[in-house]
Amino acid sequence: MNLLNIMKISYRSLGRNKLRSFLTMLGIIIGVAAVIAMLAIGQGASNAVKQQIAGLGTNMLIVFPFASTQGGVHYQAGSTSRLKESDVEAIRDQCPAVEYVTPITRVVTQIIAGTENWRTNVFGAYPNYEHIRNWPVSSGSYFTSQDERDAAKVCLVGQTVAKNLFGEGSVPIGATIQIRNLPFKIIGVLTSKGQNANGDDQDDIVIAPFSTVQKKLQGTIYAGAIFASAISSAAVPVASEEITQLLRDRHQLRPWDPNDFTVRTQTEIASTADATTKTMTLLLASIAGISLIVGGIGIMNIMLVSVTERTREIGIRMAVGARGGDVLTQFLIEALTLSFAGGLIGIVLGVLTSEFVSNLQRWPIVISPESIGLAFTFAAMIGIFFGWYPARKAANLNPIEALRYE
Amino acid sequence: MAGSIISVKHLVKIYKMGDFEVHALRGINLDIEPREFVAIMGASGSGKSTFMNILGCLDVPTSGEYFLDGVEVGKLDRDELAGLRNLKLGFVFQAFNLLPRTTALENVELPLLYSSKLNSVQRREKAMEALNAVGLAERAQHYSNQLSGGQQQRVAIARSLVNDPVMILADEPTGNLDTRTSVEVMEIFQNLNGRGITVVLVTHEMDIAQFAERNVVFKDGRINKIVKVEDRKIASDELPKIPVLADELES
Ligand SMILES: Nc1ncnc2c1ncn2[C@@H]1O[C@H](COP(=O)(O)OP(=O)(O)OP(=O)(O)O)[C@@H](O)[C@H]1O
Numbered sequence: 035m036n037l038l039n040i041m042k043i044s045y046r047s048l049g050r051n052k053l054r055s056f057l058t059m060l061g062i063i064i065g066v067a068a069v070i071a072m073l074a075i076g077q078g079a080s081n082a083v084k085q086q087i088a089g090l091g092t093n094m095l096i097v098f099p100f101a102s103t104q105g106g107v108h109y110q111a112g113s114t115s116r117l118k119e120s121d122v123e124a125i126r127d128q129c130p131a132v133e134y135v136t137p138i139t140r141v142v143t144q145i146i147a148g149t150e151n152w153r154t155n156v157f158g159a160y161p162n163y164e165h166i167r168n169w170p171v172s173s174g175s176y177f178t179s180q181d182e183r184d185a186a187k188v189c190l191v192g193q194t195v196a197k198n199l200f201g202e203g204s205v206p207i208g209a210t211i212q213i214r215n216l217p218f219k220i221i222g223v224l225t226s227k228g229q230n231a232n233g234d235d236q237d238d239i240v241i242a243p244f245s246t247v248q249k250k251l252q253g254t255i256y257a258g259a260i261f262a263s264a265i266s267s268a269a270v271p272v273a274s275e276e277i278t279q280l281l282r283d284r285h286q287l288r289p290w291d292p293n294d295f296t297v298r299t300q301t302e303i304a305s306t307a308d309a310t311t312k313t314m315t316l317l318l319a320s321i322a323g324i325s326l327i328v329g330g331i332g333i334m335n336i337m338l339v340s341v342t343e344r345t346r347e348i349g350i351r352m353a354v355g356a357r358g359g360d361v362l363t364q365f366l367i368e369a370l371t372l373s374f375a376g377g378l379i380g381i382v383l384g385v386l387t388s389e390f391v392s393n394l395q396r397w398p399i400v401i402s403p404e405s406i407g408l409a410f411t412f413a414a415m416i417g418i419f420f421g422w423y424p425a426r427k428a429a430n431l432n433p434i435e436a437l438r439y440e
Numbered sequence: 441m442a443g444s445i446i447s448v449k450h451l452v453k454i455y456k457m458g459d460f461e462v463h464a465l466r467g468i469n470l471d472i473e474p475r476e477f478v479a480i481m482g483a484s485g486s487g488k489s490t491f492m493n494i495l496g497c498l499d500v501p502t503s504g505e506y507f508l509d510g511v512e513v514g515k516l517d518r519d520e521l522a523g524l525r526n527l528k529l530g531f532v533f534q535a536f537n538l539l540p541r542t543t544a545l546e547n548v549e550l551p552l553l554y555s556s557k558l559n560s561v562q563r564r565e566k567a568m569e570a571l572n573a574v575g576l577a578e579r580a581q582h583y584s585n586q587l588s589g590g591q592q593q594r595v596a597i598a599r600s601l602v603n604d605p606v607m608i609l610a611d612e613p614t615g616n617l618d619t620r621t622s623v624e625v626m627e628i629f630q631n632l633n634g635r636g637i638t639v640v641l642v643t644h645e646m647d648i649a650q651f652a653e654r655n656v657v658f659k660d661g662r663i664n665k666i667v668k669v670e671d672r673k674i675a676s677d678e679l680p681k682i683p684v685l686a687d688e689l690e691s
């Protein structure tokens with residue numbers, strides 16, 4: 035068999051039947067493009083959720099001053115405790131798996147700048163809050179340990195607060211705001227964090243030194259919670275264990291006493307959101323699967339529809355001396371060519387569609403090589419199989435049977 | 441018989457359609473000598489096409505023996521049969537069976553693509569030669585559907601002779617053609633026969649059968665009689681006598 039001649043035959047046949055070639059390719063193109071676009075958009079969405087969760091700081095642990103709840107009911111009535119700064123210092127000094135730790139306190143209050151006022155959350159924390167929450171300033175700078183020691187009346191504002199008090203796009207560094215009638219100097223504006231998994235606006239916030247909020251705004255010696263970060267995300271469970279043991283000791287709990295505090299890790303907090311992500315991934319996989327099947331059926335149909343005509347063609351070729359192998363090779367080359375060309379065009383179209391949707395929705399898309407590989411392989415395999423299989427059947431007929439085929 | 445190009449013995453073909461059997465050939469014995477020109481005749485349904493298809497290695501008999509040029513065809517595998525069809529036989533169908541959307545030249549080239557070691561220039565030359573022999577050189581680039589019936593049949597004949605076969609088998613090659621065109625086609629066959637190619641053709645028309653040397657008449661799957669043609673007609677002598685009615689078909 036002369037492969038070069040067979041290739042010539044294949045390409046003549048493709049060129050001669052442009053509409054059929056185009057329709058076959060169209061099935062593959064749509065199948066591949068649909069899967070790539072669906073997966074890119076979906077993976078982008080699920081990544082966006084994951085990034086929001088990661089934005090909270092995956093190494094983060096939170097200690098609440100009450101016993102853990104089950105089903106919304108306190109596990110043991112009255113088992114609440116007090117978290118003090120000394121607890122924070124103990125954690126800092128005695129828990130090797132903990133990198134940063136800060137007490138947190140919060141007041142919800144009206145703040146005033148000139149004639150504007152705005153109700154927001156004022157958080158008190160150590161300067162290392164930046165590292166624990168992974169939340170830098172977009173301009174200005176964080177307050178310092180010196181500010182913390184001095185209980186300085188300085189603060190950082192979130193983007194939402196800056197916008198509502200000073201107007202869109204303003205950078206109010208150096209401006210003064212009144213919090214409970216005390217003047218605070220703005221020394222930094224936080225980067226935007228957007229909404230959290232619950233849909234709350236995380237940028238609606240003011241952060242001041244812990245000592246300032248505690249002494250000047252609240253007048254309490256207790257912390258509302260303790261935020262800590264582990265030295266790595268792998269060390270989170272160890273850090274959690276260390277903190278639990280330490281606090282049990284410090285709170286003088288006997289072995290059979292339940293905890294009078296709760297250590298929650300970001301992993302636990304994220305698990306709800308994670309479940310959402312999993313549902314989305316599953317949904318996506320089904321959509322991709324359906325696109326593949328629909329695309330596959332499209333390819334199959336056009337190939338099977340042309341079987342009658344092609345069976346006669348095979349009859350003619352065999353009548354003038356084509357061997358079964360010649361015919362099969364020809365059909366295989368045709369199917370391979372259409373599948374590969376269609377697959378490549380499909381990839382381009384899928385990527386373009388994804389980019390287009392991403393621009394339209396301002397949705398970050400993720401085009402993974404796996405989705406491209408999956409879509410291409412599947413479509414090409416269907417194309418090749420349904421190009422080859424009917425041809426194989428026809429090539430096994432007597433020439434006269436193939437010529438008579440209806 | 442030794443020396444025969446075709447020798448069939450007790451050839452039987454039964455088509456099975458469920459429980460129903462059609463005995464299309466009920467035991468054919470026939471020898472055809474090299475360079476012979478034979479016409480097969482007989483009523484519709486008498487088994488002529490069935491016989492031709494078996495001679496052309498397009499179909500296999502239910503039983504019986506078929507020697508082609510001394511080779512027992514029944515012992516060959518599918519690829520060897522394909523080789524025979526390609527190199528030794530040319531088959532002309534009543535329904536032309538050209539590839540659609542394909543030029544006359546490419547149709548004629550087709551058998552060469554499956555065998556010869558010719559390069560594309562030589563292949564083209566050979567195909568043009570064959571088209572020339574049937575008087576269609578100027579239609580080489582026309583698509584098969586742009587040709588008249590007579591022209592399509594001549595393309596089919598060119599295709600059958602392009603590989604220099606030892607035998608051409610034609611099943612009602614003039615069945616769809618008018619009188620003058622039929623005689624023109626017979627002229628081609630007589631020319632080929634003159635060049636040493638054995639020709640076997642099927643026809644319903646007595647006039648056409650007169651161009652052959654021998655007529656074999658089929659009846660109900662058997663050979664009814666074999667007659668030697670007295671006063672054989674020569675197409676090139678007949679043509680001038682036929683009024684030119686089909687000018688528009690011929691260009
Ligand atoms: N593929 C087939 N399946 C079943 N029966 C067939 C088939 N081909 C032919 N026959 C039957 O075999 C018999 C011989 O058919 P064949 O085509 O050989 O006749 P024929 O002499 O060529 O007729 P015609 O002059 O009409 O072309 C007929 O009775 C026909 O119905």
Ligand SMILES: [Mg+2]
Pocket residue numbers: 488489490611
């Ligand atoms: Mg017939």
